[in-house]
Amino acid sequence: MGDLRVSARVISDGRHQAPGATLGDRSCVAQCLYLHEEGEQFYYPSSRSTGSAARLGARYLECALVQAASLRWLAPDCELLLATNLAKRDSLSRRGRALLDRIISLGVTLVPAEYRHAPREATSEFHSSRYVFDAIEAISAGRNPDGQLWIVDVDCVWLDPQAAFETVAARTGVSALEIPYPPDWEGSGYNREAIGALGTRLGACDPAPPWIGGEALAGTVGELRGLMEVCERLDEELAGIDVSLPTEEQLLTLAGGLRRVRFHNLSTVVGRIWTGRRHGAANPSDPAALAIWHLPSEKGLSFRRAANALLRGSETRLRRDLSSRELAGGRFNVSSPRWSRSLRDDSWIAASKVRDTLVRGG
Numbered sequence: 001m002g003d004l005r006v007s008a009r010v011i012s013d014g015r016h017q018a019p020g021a022t023l024g025d026r027s028c029v030a031q032c033l034y035l036h037e038e039g040e041q042f043y044y045p046s047s048r049s050t051g052s053a054a055r056l057g058a059r060y061l062e063c064a065l066v067q068a069a070s071l072r073w074l075a076p077d078c079e080l081l082l083a084t085n086l087a088k089r090d091s092l093s094r095r096g097r098a099l100l101d102r103i104i105s106l107g108v109t110l111v112p113a114e115y116r117h118a119p120r121e122a123t124s125e126f127h128s129s130r131y132v133f134d135a136i137e138a139i140s141a142g143r144n145p146d147g148q149l150w151i152v153d154v155d156c157v158w159l160d161p162q163a164a165f166e167t168v169a170a171r172t173g174v175s176a177l178e179i180p181y182p183p184d185w186e187g188s189g190y191n192r193e194a195i196g197a198l199g200t201r202l203g204a205c206d207p208a209p210p211w212i213g214g215e216a217l218a219g220t221v222g223e224l225r226g227l228m229e230v231c232e233r234l235d236e237e238l239a240g241i242d243v244s245l246p247t248e249e250q251l252l253t254l255a256g257g258l259r260r261v262r263f264h265n266l267s268t269v270v271g272r273i274w275t276g277r278r279h280g281a282a283n284p285s286d287p288a289a290l291a292i293w294h295l296p297s298e299k300g301l302s303f304r305r306a307a308n309a310l311l312r313g314s315e316t317r318l319r320r321d322l323s324s325r326e327l328a329g330g331r332f333n334v335s336s337p338r339w340s341r342s343l344r345d346d347s348w349i350a351a352s353k354v355r356d357t358l359v360r361g362g
Contacts, residue, residue, distance in 0.1 A: 027165045029071055029150045030081035031064050032135035034115055034128035035091070054093040059299055061092075061099035062307035063154040065106075069310055070322050072106045075161035083111040083135035083151075102310055113138035117232070119246040120239065129247040132214055136228040145222030152292075153215040155299055156270075159328060160291040164269050167291075168218045173262040174227050175218040176252065177270045177294075180282060183208035190250050199257045202237055209257030214248040215294045216270045227252075230260050270294060275301075275333040287334050288325040295332055302332040 035057045064082060071078055082103065089097050104110070117133040135151055143149075148169060158164070168175050183192045190198070192208040199205025217224060231251050238245060245251050255261045270292040271284035284290060295302070309318050321327040329335035 026077050026079055027075070027148045027150070027161075028079040028081065028139075029152060029161075030083055030111065030135055030139050031067060031152055031154045032083040032113070032132055033060055033064060033086075033154055034131040035060075035084065035086050037091070054091075054096060058093050058096040058099060059304075060154050061096055061103065063156075063299055063303045065099050065103050065310055066303050066306045067152070067154060067156050067158065068103055068106045068108050069306075069315070069318070070158040071161060073319055073322060074158060075165075078161060080106065080108040081111050081139060082108050083113045083131075083138055085112070085114055085131075086110070087112070098311055099307065111135070111138050117235075119244055121244040121246065129214060129249070130251070132217065132248050133228045133231060136217075136224050140221045140225040140228075143221045145220060145225070147221050148218070149221045149224055150216065150218045151224065152217075153294060155295055155303065156215065157293045157295065157322070157328070157332060158291065159293065159322065159325060164218075164291040167266075167269050171219075171264050172223075173219060173264055174223050175216075175264040175266045175269075177213040177216055177272060178263070178265045178267055179211040179213045179249075179272060181211045189246065192253070195250060195253050196257055198243065199254055201241055202234075203258055205254075206257040206259075209253055210263070210265075212249060212252040212256050212263055213272060213294075214252060215272060216266060216292065218266070227255075227261055230255055234258075234260065272296070273334055287329065293328075293332065293334060295334070298332055306331070 068080055068082075071080055086092070086100075089100065092100060113131075113134040115128070115131055115134055116137070117130045118127070119130060132151055139149065139151075148165060150164075150168075181192060183196075185191050192211055196205055196207040196209055199209070217227070219227075231248075234251060234255055235245075245254065252261075252263075256263050267284070269290060271287055271290045272294045273283050273287055275295060275297050287293060306318055309315060318331075321331040326335070
């Protein structure tokens with residue numbers, strides 16, 4: 001009973017077709033989730049879980065469940081996929097298995113995808129970020145190249161799917177979120193200027209190309225497949241000069257700077273929003289105008305509470321909140337939370353840090 005094919009519809013070759021549907025006749029949204037094995041080294045700063053692979057997996061499944069619910073309720077005809085390397089339910093915790101079952105109950109199809117695009121140099125920080133290319137490869141195989149496809153991080157909430165779908169349908173080329181980092185911002189490894197300097201070793205390159213976020217990539221199946229192939233070739237060129245870019249954002253930004261991919265900015269549709277009082281990030285000026293919220297710092301907080309409600313079958317208030325930008329802002333801490341919620345969140349974060357320290361033995 002541990003084999004996922006017993007309990008879920010699974011795409012094995014990219015040619016799954018839902019009953020009554022024609023490939024390409026509706027929008028398809030795919031979340032991607034790489035699950036670590038126990039003993040692997042990993043570090044995801046916003047995950048609020050560093051000690052256990054099983055607990056980390058459950059944390060991300062909570063997000064995937066909430067995003068799937070937001071799409072299923074607001075875009076009932078949308079095709080929902082989850083690209084994952086998970087092979088057996090037994091590798092999940094009991095909570096993880098319950099979350100997976102609830103995700104599948106929303107009509108989400110699992111797409112097996114091995115991690116073939118991992119960075120050449122081993123890294124624990126954001127180790128799975130390049131898994132997005134494996135998701136594109138697995139999902140695009142055998143599909144209508146003209147169908148609309150979104151590949152999104154699990155920690156996103158959809159507020160107006162139709163507006164997002166229509167924006168991308170009106171464009172030609174890959175849509176992605178440009179992050180307004182300063183050219184010389186002190187990021188992790190490479191900033192925009194460093195990517196520009198690296199690019200000049202491969203050809204004509206913008207000196208400080210726009211930073212391309214990896215939380216949402218959208219376009220036709222063929223366009224996203226083409227993006228993956230461009231990044232594969234670019235990675236081979238980097239290997240030839242003994243350079244490795246560990247994250248998908250670095251590789252996407254370089255591809256854009258070299259003009260090998262034409263990106264359309266999704267900033268009017270998607271926002272990367274950091275919540276809480278200590279992030280210091282430049283958030284979108286008007287989150288209420290966006291169709292999709294990417295909420296990295298809400299893992300373990302509002303995503304966990306919403307997932308708990310879904311597991312209990314208490315979804316009435318969550319449905320209501322997702323139907324209103326104002327209510328959703330309160331639920332997901334996009335607007336200023338009540339002091340009682342801030343106190344509860346801070347207490348949970350502190351307890352999580354203590355628990356993870358104990359698990360690591362430090």
